[in-house]
Amino acid sequence: MVLGVRLSPEDFGQAKGLDLDETLQVAQWLVEDGMDLLHLSLWQSALNTTKRPDAHATTLFRSAVGPATRIVVAGKIWTLAEGEAQLEHGADAIALGRAAIANPDWPQRAVLGTMKYPPLTAAELQQRGLSATFISYMAKFKGFVAE
Numbered sequence: 001m002v003l004g005v006r007l008s009p010e011d012f013g014q015a016k017g018l019d020l021d022e023t024l025q026v027a028q029w030l031v032e033d034g035m036d037l038l039h040l041s042l043w044q045s046a047l048n049t050t051k052r053p054d055a056h057a058t059t060l061f062r063s064a065v066g067p068a069t070r071i072v073v074a075g076k077i078w079t080l081a082e083g084e085a086q087l088e089h090g091a092d093a094i095a096l097g098r099a100a101i102a103n104p105d106w107p108q109r110a111v112l113g114t115m116k117y118p119p120l121t122a123a124e125l126q127q128r129g130l131s132a133t134f135i136s137y138m139a140k141f142k143g144f145v146a147e
């Protein structure tokens, strides 16, 4: 069994809880307890951390968990360069949310540079396989669904 845990080290005001340093400590404890994979939800992976503007979260978590724990990073990754930047910071893999919802053929589009960026119309999203319910859910994400 592979044990993975998802942590959001900075809340961007959406939740109040653990801060960056506390989350680094939690990640270390999780490694001691047998975590194999850490999934970091950064929301804006291109940015350094708010608490330490000279440091990137992926680098900090790589130092905290050591070389054996796999790290996956998510957060506004659209292009190959943005994904590769996370690998350079110490991630083993990237995760895509909105980029893959808008571009189910992301690998091809990333290579060809034909990425479709939001806003997408409901018709375009339907074409990409989203149900009406999912399209109305995606409208909660500002700027994703064209009005």
Ligand SMILES: Cc1cc2nc3c(=O)[nH]c(=O)nc-3n(C[C@H](O)[C@H](O)[C@H](O)COP(=O)(O)O)c2cc1C
Pocket (backbone or CB within 6 Å): 006, 041, 042, 043, 074, 075, 076, 077, 095, 096, 097, 098, 099, 138, 141
């Ligand atoms: C439709 C949708 C549903 C999501 N649901 C969850 C969730 O239940 N739990 C969670 O931790 N993150 C959730 N997220 C956040 C994503 O996992 C991801 O961290 C975030 O969207 C940033 O990645 P992105 O910029 O590639 O979308 C959701 C995102 C989207 C777009």
